[in-house]
Each structure stands twice: as structure tokens, then as C-alpha cells.
Amino acid sequence: MKKIKYLIYGFLSIMMxxxxxxxxxxxxxxxxxxxxxxxxDEEIETGVIGMYDAIQGVNSNNLDDNFSIQRExxxxxxxxxxxxxxxxxxxxxxxxxxxxxxxxxxxxxxxISFYEIIYRANLVLENxxxxxxxxxxxxxxxxxxxxxxxxxxxxxxxxxxxxIDHLIGPLEKEIAFTRVPSSEIYDLIISDLKISIQNxxxxxxxxxxxxxxxxxxxxxxxxxxxxxxxxxxxxxxxITSGEFSLESNFKDVFYTENNDEVIFAIGYTSxxxxxxxxxxxxxxxxxxxxxxxxxxxxxxxxxLDAKGGNRTEYSYRQDMAQPTQYQVVKYLxxxxxxxxxxxxxxxxxxxxxxxxxxxxxDVLLMHAEAILAGGQETSATAAINxxxxxxxxxxxxxxxxxxxKQDLLDERRVELAFExxxxxxxxxxxxxxxxxxxxxxxxDYSFSATDLLLPIPQREINLSNGIMQQNPGY
Amino acid sequence: xxxxxxxxxxxxxxKLMSVVLMISSLFACDYEYDLPETGSIADKTPxxxxxxxxxxxxxxxxxxxxxxxxSATTFMWDFGDGNTSTELDATxxxxxxxxxxxxxxxxxxxGVTNSFSKEVTVVEPPVPAAITPVIGEADFEDGxxxxxxxxxxxxxxxxxxxxxxxxxGSDGRGDTQAAKYPTSATNARQSYQGITVSPNTKYxxxxxxxxxxxxxxxxxxxxxxxLSNLDEFExxxxxxxxxxxxxxxxxNYNALIIEFETGANGEISMLFDSENVSDAYIDxxxxxxxxxxxxxxxx
Numbered sequence: 001m002k003k004i005k006y007l008i009y010g011f012l013s014i015m016m017x018x019x020x021x022x023x024x025x026x027x028x029x030x031x032x033x034x035x036x037x038x039x040x041d042e043e044i045e046t047g048v049i050g051m052y053d054a055i056q057g058v059n060s061n062n063l064d065d066n067f068s069i070q071r072e073x074x075x076x077x078x079x080x081x082x083x084x085x086x087x088x089x090x091x092x093x094x095x096x097x098x099x100x101x102x103x104x105x106x107x108x109x110x111x112i113s114f115y116e117i118i119y120r121a122n123l124v125l126e127n128x129x130x131x132x133x134x135x136x137x138x139x140x141x142x143x144x145x146x147x148x149x150x151x152x153x154x155x156x157x158x159x160x161x162x163x164i165d166h167l168i169g170p171l172e173k174e175i176a177f178t179r180v181p182s183s184e185i186y187d188l189i190i191s192d193l194k195i196s197i198q199n200x201x202x203x204x205x206x207x208x209x210x211x212x213x214x215x216x217x218x219x220x221x222x223x224x225x226x227x228x229x230x231x232x233x234x235x236x237x238x239i240t241s242g243e244f245s246l247e248s249n250f251k252d253v254f255y256t257e258n259n260d261e262v263i264f265a266i267g268y269t270s271x272x273x274x275x276x277x278x279x280x281x282x283x284x285x286x287x288x289x290x291x292x293x294x295x296x297x298x299x300x301x302x303x304l305d306a307k308g309g310n311r312t313e314y315s316y317r318q319d320m321a322q323p324t325q326y327q328v329v330k331y332l333x334x335x336x337x338x339x340x341x342x343x344x345x346x347x348x349x350x351x352x353x354x355x356x357x358x359x360x361x362d363v364l365l366m367h368a369e370a371i372l373a374g375g376q377e378t379s380a381t382a383a384i385n386x387x388x389x390x391x392x393x394x395x396x397x398x399x400x401x402x403x404x405k406q407d408l409l410d411e412r413r414v415e416l417a418f419e420x421x422x423x424x425x426x427x428x429x430x431x432x433x434x435x436x437x438x439x440x441x442x443x444d445y446s447f448s449a450t451d452l453l454l455p456i457p458q459r460e461i462n463l464s465n466g467i468m469q470q471n472p473g474y
Numbered sequence: 475x476x477x478x479x480x481x482x483x484x485x486x487x488x489k490l491m492s493v494v495l496m497i498s499s500l501f502a503c504d505y506e507y508d509l510p511e512t513g514s515i516a517d518k519t520p521x522x523x524x525x526x527x528x529x530x531x532x533x534x535x536x537x538x539x540x541x542x543x544x545s546a547t548t549f550m551w552d553f554g555d556g557n558t559s560t561e562l563d564a565t566x567x568x569x570x571x572x573x574x575x576x577x578x579x580x581x582x583x584x585g586v587t588n589s590f591s592k593e594v595t596v597v598e599p600p601v602p603a604a605i606t607p608v609i610g611e612a613d614f615e616d617g618x619x620x621x622x623x624x625x626x627x628x629x630x631x632x633x634x635x636x637x638x639x640x641x642x643g644s645d646g647r648g649d650t651q652a653a654k655y656p657t658s659a660t661n662a663r664q665s666y667q668g669i670t671v672s673p674n675t676k677y678x679x680x681x682x683x684x685x686x687x688x689x690x691x692x693x694x695x696x697x698x699x700x701l702s703n704l705d706e707f708e709x710x711x712x713x714x715x716x717x718x719x720x721x722x723x724x725x726n727y728n729a730l731i732i733e734f735e736t737g738a739n740g741e742i743s744m745l746f747d748s749e750n751v752s753d754a755y756i757d758x759x760x761x762x763x764x765x766x767x768x769x770x771x772x773x
Contacts, residue, residue, distance in 0.1 A: 229673055229738045229739070229740070230738075232673070232674075232737075232738035233738045233739075236737070236738065370738075371673075371674045371738075373673075373674075375602065376531065376599075378674065380674035380675070380735065381676075381735050382674060382735075382737060383674065405531060406531075430528055430531070431531070433528070433538050433540060433563065434530065434538060437563065448541065448562050448563050449526075449538075449539075449540030449541055449542070449563045450540070450541070450542060452540075472524065472542040472543065472544050473542070473544075
């Protein structure tokens, strides 16, 4: 009997030892794995940088890579009245003619890319416990800003979408594929951005900042059309912070990195395949891989000629190789000697031009929009001051006394042309259906109201096994 | 099937054969019933109608309809005002203001139909009128219950940390009551009131004051936001501040007029204080929005 007692003790102790997680799941010593990686501030910061890396996207032409914002102009500018493909060929041309199919590779690449951004933000948020007390709120603020930014683009492009606010496993199909009402997505965006505003300061331009979160939240409120006075207050705190101002020369906004006008931009480094972009190389003739995309429409040229002031020459130019066609001048990778723009990289497909997401001119015009508050016109002094600053910089110095909704929409079009704002602006101003159906019938395209939302990628619907339903019209 | 069964039946008895034939004929009937056409399956995607409506900016009677129907090929709009359309996304101009039931009936190529109705209320969007704020006890008379039932002409003007003005019984405009400020060096007084106005709107403030000594003044501050204690005044954001400095003697009132513009916040307040060696008086405070000409869109 005594021996049995010892045997039981012996077995018990062996069992206890063998059950230790260290023994069963040892951490690899010669390589890094995600489990157990985030142990201190330094390691969490690499996760934070990883989020911006996901927004930056991969500079490649392989559809299996996440292009992320490097192909955003297809879904925004080319789906508006601003730009089109040069040759009207292939799935790239589905956007301009409003014939997007659910199997369009660019649509699904963007969707996957942006959920990757959300995954990386959730990964940071879930490992905040390992961060120091001083750094933890900053990391949280950045991750929540990035998550809100990604959701805001997704919800505006695709409508109701799956809400994933924590790390999920491959078997959690219900969460991964259940489309929740967009109002719930907006609730998450708003609560995330409020925390970012609380936790962040304005020390970065290529990473999230307080001003970026304030501007983005203001745009969320303007999009929802519910909280104009809060939007106005947010924008006024960006304006009165005194940390941002308009560049006196419009060209410098795009060719001087991190200038005073930039509030949030995605950084790129030239001639490094891992850190560069091929956005603007594709906008040129025989420079990128395509035959030329994001070419300027006649409609956009008319608007710029009439209302652009000195912005026009730095917005579009004639394609010298094909004089009937016109190209975007913002973000040129290989320069333009006649406009005194230096090349930014030796290989235009490895361009280093930063991509600006929020800049001060946008904030000033949103300020006027917040004061307009969904009305048809305003003559409030604060609105006119902000509006006039943007016009003065463009050399349009005649005094403005009232601003109509149409004035504001037109001003946004020429100030922010080809910066992926136009489509969202049309929708937010409630003008998308009228403007785009007129544009469509003039160009023999086939716009209908359901084209204001992109299709949910067919591969997601297939993978969902019946959980996910397609948007109407697809 | 039938030929195989027939061959089998030769090897079996007639009895069995007749049974088999009976069964097979029953099956045959069933097949015929189930499969009217080869390869036909049930319609799993019947059309479903849906739409949203949005008012045009240029003409409030015109609405743009966004067709959100699924699996439909033909569309029939009935706008409830006698107008119809067969367009995909329709536009309709209603004859007048009112509530209309708009019905969209859709069908697919199998002739299956579905319809959806929605009420559209057509009204001219009101030009938002600026709020004219209500000022409690603007003339400092007793007997008003605007701010509690104390009926004291000072009840609306109190603020924590401030010493409320005195009341003069008959030195006001028209020999009525007025707010009275004794000498400020030893007996400083303040009068405060929070009001609600429209954001981003121009207003005109008017108050009347009387002074008895050169160099004295009454001062009013229009504050963006409202105070809960006088000590917050120092750090408050001001929309306007002005002094009344004309000394015409007791009972001779001068107007203190200020134009100011509100910001994002519709909750503002005003605070009177003074610097005076002799008595000073305030009466008849008003704040009204600036009326701008035009604003009448011919429709």
C-alpha cells in the first residue's frame, strides 16, 4: 500500500509537469512567431508599424499581394466623373462604365487588404497588456484610429459589412461573414476615434495623430449628417491648434513631403521595392504596367479650367505621347521639367511620393460644410473665412459673401481632384445619383443607383457558405 | 427502365410482371408530374422590389428614386400622383406638396412579380429661422415667474460666486424698475444669464444704461458657452465685449449696441459688470438675430 501511495504521487507530479504549456508548446528560439511575440513596448511598436505597412500596401502586380490604397483610385476616382482608363479595357474599365462585377479582382483585393489592416489593428489592441503604462494609451489610440479609418472606407464602399473588433479564428465563420448594419459599423468608428483623440498628440504625420482623428471623426459626422455642430467643433480645434497651414504654392503640397498642410499621409520611400508605390506610374503612358489608368475625363478638365485657378496646371496635363489624352499631375514619380517638378525616384515604378489622406485644405472645406449643416447656403463669417483661405491660395481672391452647397462641392472637386475624394463627396452631398447618371448618359456608360455600392467580392460570398448576401444590382 | 423491367418479367411469372408493370407505371406517372421540363428547377431567386427616395436640391418637388430591387428585369413605378415610369432609376416631379404613396412593381422574365410601397412626404425644406432667444426678466421688473416663483426681478440673473445687482424701483426707463450697480470699489456687482441661440448666426445685443459720473462704465461680455461659477469667466471665450461710458446723469439712458456672431455652440451667455464710483443702471436687455435681405427663393 505504501508503494501505491508513492506511485500515485509520482504519476501526479509527472502529469503536472507534462501539462505545462512551455513543454507542450515551446517557443521557437531561432525564429519569431506571433504567439508570445508581443512582450514589450518595442515589440508592440513593430505591430503598430505593421498596421501602417498594411495601409501602404505591396508594390507589385501580383493580384495575390495586398495592394491596399495603391489601387484605391480604381474604386473611387475612376468610379466618379473625374477619371477613367485610357484604353477602356479589362476589369479596370468596369469602374468607369459602372459595370463592376462581383468577381472583379481589384474590388476583392481592396476588401482583403482593408480587412488585413483591421486584423493588424486588432492584433495590437489585443496585446496592449504587455505595453508599458506610458505607451499603452498611445498604441491604443493609433490602433483605434487605423481600425476606424479602414472601416470608414469599407462601409462607404461596400455598405453593410462584417464587424470584426477582436482577433478571430478561421472557424468563426458567423463573425467573419455576417454583414451587420452600417450604423453598427459607424458606432465602432465613432467610439474608436474618440479614444484616439483622447490618447494621441500631433507628433506624427505618417502615423496617427490627434488632428488626424479629429478630422476623420468630423468627416464621419458629416457623412452621417447628424452631428454638424460637433463636427464644426472638432475642425475648429484642428484649425486653432496652429500646427497646420496651407502651403502658399499649391505644387508644394504634393512635392514637399510632410509639409505644414499634411495632417495624415502614408509614407513611401523611393527605389525600395518593399517601401515604394506604383500608384502614379500607372497614371502615365508606357511607364507603369498598364496602358494608363486614372486618365482625366473631359468633364473634370472643364471643371478645373473653369474653377481651378492656379491649381489647374498642377492638376492635369496633356499626354505628350497621345495629345488627345490627359494625365494627372499630382504625385508624378518621374517629374515634369516644364512644371519644374523633379523626379522622386530613379525607377518610376518604385516611387517615393507620400500618399496624402488628410490635409489642411480638406479640413477648411469641411469646416464650411459643417457650418452649412446640410442647408443650401450660408453666409456665416467662420465658413466664409475658411472657404476664402482655400480660394485665395488658388489665386481666386475675389471676396466671397455666401457659399452654396454647389459652390462647396465644386470647390472640393478642383482642390482635391484625383486624391480619392470625389466619389465620397458626391455621395455625402447627396448629389451622386443626379451627377453620375447625367455623366453616365453623356458617355454611354450604364450607371444605376445600385452602383453607388461596390459588390461584396464573390469569393467572400462563396467562402461564407450562404451566410453572406450580395448587394442589390449585382 | 421499362425495357429492363420487361426483360426481367419474361423470366418471372405473369403475376409478378403485372405487379411490376403496375408499379413502374405509377412511377412513370410520378415522373411526368414532377418534371414538366427536362432540367427545370424551382425559381430560387424570385424578384424582390425595394427603393429609396431623395429630394432634389434644385427643386423640392422633384425626387430621385434609387432602385434597389433584386432579380428583376422590368420595373413599373407608380408615383401616387398619376405619373408612372418604367425606368430603372426613376425621377418624378410631384404636382404639389403632400404625401404620396409610391409603388414599385418589379417582375422577372418568368412573370413573377413583387411590389414595394413607400410614403413620400413632399414638403418645401424650411429655411431654418434663427432663434430669437428668450431673456428672462429683461426689464428687471418684479412679478415674473420666468426663473422660479420668487417673482424677484433678479432671479434670472444670478450666478454662483457673483453678487447680484440691486433693484432700483423707479429709476429705470419709463420710471420702472432697473438693475442698479452701487460703487464697484467696495460693492461690485455682476448680472449673468445663459441663453440659447442658433449656431453660426449674427445677432444684435441691445441694453440701456445710465451713469452719473464721468469715467464710470458698465461692461457687457457675450460669452461662448455658459458658466456655472464666476471664477470661470476669466478663461471663458468671448464673442464680444463692450463698455458703455456715456455719462448723461441718472434716468438718462444710452443704448449699448453690439453685433456678434455665434459659433458652433448655441449655448451662450451674457455677463454685466461695472467700474463706477457713483451709481449706475441697466435696463431693457434684448438679443435679436440680424435679418438679412434676400433669402426668398422664388419657387
